[in-house]
Structure formats: structure tokens, C-alpha cells
Amino acid sequence: MANLDAAFSALADPTRRAILARLALGEATVMELAEPFEMTQPAISRHLKVLEGAGLILRRVEGTKRPCRLAPAAVAEIDQWLAMLRQTLAANYNRLDDVLAEMKTQEKAIP
Amino acid sequence: MANLDAAFSALADPTRRAILARLALGEATVMELAEPFEMTQPAISRHLKVLEGAGLILRRVEGTKRPCRLAPAAVAEIDQWLAMLRQTLAANYNRLDDVLAEMKTQEKAIP
């Protein structure tokens, strides 16, 4: 995948997340993916291109159809970045100055 | 957090991801966050507003400063959505038709 910009950007769109959720259930053609949306086919084709560009889906050729499926590696790579955040987050969670900062917040927060 | 659109959209920008990575090390003021970037202060202020709007960071008031810190809940919520994907992905990983699809891919893929 290699491109977090593209990946997160692709995930920022609800239509694309819905497409991914659908693909998580199994392979589907462009028409099958387009069906539940109130959107034209070219619009869906574009979304698929974005998802493919981000490395989130893969496609094969089957006659005139081009079935899509999830690229399992992508989810893992995003997780990896989040894990980095989460880890440092957890490491700092018990540090004294964070606790103090939290207490100050309680006192000083604007109403 | 409640808004995946805003969260993923916020994460799509490398400057904002860098800010989050910096904040994972601990609280920082706007000026401290702006320093490593070749970008004006208003630009950073805007990025922070986006991150705050997405629920990824929290801020407090300390005199004329407004120190930022990570909102631990946000990372968890994004993870949750990815976990959903990952789970269905794993569940389908061993299904026969996926295996067959994979084999077809090997045969039919365009060079």
C-alpha cells in the first residue's frame, strides 16, 4: 500500500467505506457495488479507482466484468500506523505531568 | 468522536499525522507544534482546528497559551471500524470461493 495519505483519504468518504464493508462480505462486480447507492455508475467507477489507487482493493478481469475484492494487507498497514499512536499514547498515559495536565483542565476549562 | 468522515479526513493529511505523532509524546502548545514545519502559524492553527473538530485532540487554556493533547478515545474508535473490516476479512479468508477466485486471478490476470 505504502501511501497513508491515499489510504486515509479514501476511507474519509462514506460511500467508499460502505463499498469496503460490502466487499468484506465477498467479491462483487461494479454493477453489484453500484446497486445500493443512489449514484450513477461512473461515480462508483471513480470511487473504485480511488480505492484501488490507495491499495485498498484489488480487481481481476472476468470477461466483461471486473470483480473487486479487498486487499487484506491495506487494513493491516493502517492499523500499524494507529498502533504506533496508540502505543505512545498508552506509554504516556500514566505519566505524572499528564495527570497534572488533566487536573488543570478540570479547573481551568472555559465554561 | 462520532464522526468517521471527519476523523479519516483529518488523518489524510501528513502534517496532521505528524502533529498527532508529536502529541503522542506529550502535550504541546501551538507554537511548539508549528516549529518543525515550514508553514505559517495560521496554517497550523487551522490544522489543529480540523483535528479538534474530528475529536482527535483536546485543548485547554493556560494564560495566553492553548496546549493541545491527544484524545485517546478517538484512536480507539477508528480502530473499532477497522476491526469490523478486519474481522469479516478474516472470516472470509478461508472460504472456498475466495480460494477459487484467487486461483482464477492467477490464470486470467492481464499481463
Next chain:
DNA sequence: CCGTTATATAACTGATCTTTTATATAATCG
């Protein structure tokens, strides 16, 4: 070969995003 089906591409529009400069606000220090 012809019509149909599945999908892609192009051109265009309106909206949204990033960044800049210039300016405002508001707390602090002397």
C-alpha cells in the same frame, strides 16, 4: 455481424481544502 451488457473515460460544475497575508484578540511583562 448486431444489439446489449459491463465498465471506463472525458469534460464540466460546484463545493471544499490548503495555504498565504493581513489583522484581531487577549493575556503577560515591564
Next chain:
DNA sequence: CGATTATATAAAAGATCAGTTATATAACGG
């Protein structure tokens, strides 16, 4: 109070994006 520091906001320019319609490509079924 007056200058400085920390941050926010506004206006504007340029880029990018999501969606549309219209059209192209290309495989299939008869």
C-alpha cells in the same frame, strides 16, 4: 498603560474532489 507574545480569524488564490452527462471500449449472446 504600552509593547510583546500566543493564538485566532478573515479574505483570497489555487488545487483537488465528487458528482453529473455524454461517449467510448470491449466482451457476450444470438
